[in-house]
Amino acid sequence: MGATSKQEFIDFFPTLVEDVLGELPSYDCSPESIERLRKVIDYNVAGGKMNRGLSVVDTTRILVGEENFTPEIKRKAFILGWSVEWLQAFFLVADDIMDASITRRGQPAWYRNEGVGLIAINDSFLLEAFIYRLFKKHFKQEPFYVDLLELLQDCTYRTELGQMIDLITAPEDDINLDRFSIEKHAYIVKYKTAYYSFYLPVAMSFLLCGYKAEDPIFKQAEEFLIPLGEYFQIQDDYLDCYGDPEHIGKIGTDIEDNKCSWMVVQALDAIARSGSKEQRQILEDNYGRKDQEKAAKVKALYRDLNIESVYLEYEERVGKNLLDQISEVKDPKLGQVFKAFFDKIYKRSK
Structure with a gap:
């Protein structure tokens, strides 16, 4: 960019x-x-x-x-x-x-x-x-000094709230899948990652460029960048499970680490809708264990539940929604900023 x-x-x-x-x-x-x-x-x-x-x-x-x-x-x-x-x-x-x-x-x-x-x-x-x-x-x-301080404090506060929910939802030494939910995952991702990683850099740039904190451009950026940040983290969760370690530069350990990842909350949702006690038991017996064989059983369950297809459908849907938002931006420079972020992230493989 x-x-x-x-x-x-x-x-x-x-x-x-x-x-x-x-x-x-x-x-x-x-x-x-x-x-x-x-x-x-x-x-x-x-x-x-x-x-x-x-x-x-x-x-x-x-x-x-x-x-x-x-x-x-x-x-x-x-x-x-x-x-x-x-x-x-x-x-x-x-x-x-x-x-x-x-x-x-x-x-x-x-x-x-x-x-x-x-x-x-x-x-x-x-x-x-x-x-x-x-x-x-x-x-x-600078005239934006106080706004800059408040922006940084606000994003720090949001990140720390997200970290708290992450820590109490998925402690490594206390596995309880009942704590996990799609809503809990969405909160963690939004607050722990999206605000400081996506919104904060752009909002800082706005202040430097002379925009006032009350200008509508900040809200417009938040409405685009937070969903983009959520998508980025969901991508990360997907790549942790399905990415090639040689390509992404790390071996995924979300399953072994008892992470409240997008993959597991989608699996729990699918199992709840089907009512399969057997599939729920597979998760209960194997998720969050420091054991590669148990992690492989969880991945096999994800395949049985077709979680990869759920992700690919989500990716297409969110991609279309974000592109629609970009097309509606009246300021061409802001549209260029949004498109640059989108192009860097959409369908990335590492």
Whole structure:
């Protein structure tokens, strides 16, 4: 989406690291603690796909037009883009502790590093706090400063609510399929993923481009981007089960991890409608177990229930609905933003 190179975005990152570390001596931080925080940032913020951060930059480029995408606008878009990546790091450091995850992005989860452990909880707090330090340094004089703070706080709050429901619905050590439902899954996806991953980058770009928080464009974006974000997560759940590990870069473990995934809630719904006690028992006996043979039995049940076809029908339906929404957008630049997001995600295979 757009022409900003990922490398250019990456090259800007050290500037922001120095911004947040550079003020720490005024808080009486020792050189050793500052270097430790440098490692926290470098280990956890950099290294992802950076799709969220680059979305801020590319959306801004479309909205202002190439001729108005000045170095100053680009710099501000880079700061906002990296703030979303910083937010993601805060979530993931905490999430890995809660999920007892072993790895993240091909390396040990931060809390599993020697000498870190549960100190990672405080590290996650600091990663979030650094975002607000960056905003104060770079945007305090901007007319959108308060709206930016409220936007970030609102999306953070929604994500944390989604995480809470996810954690109490599907704890790994307490398997209870009665907690799962299509409605519960929809809530988790909407709040835990869609707002900060899809709506937040675009809403930040709107503020940078001079839109006011009460302008209807924000609601219009929310009505398109939240369903797109929900579709993205449902795709992820589908690919976890049916994707080629060589192609998607990971081995799916949603079944073994007792995840309230789209696949299992669709299976439970189909079983409830058919009234098959045998199929329900297969799920009860095999779902959420750290056992590949049991996971294979769940996948076989999904095949018997034709869940893949249910997904493909859903994908066609949501794709048509989203394209219809794009066709109704009167602002051609906003339509271009929506189409760029859609093209990146629709029928992706990894």
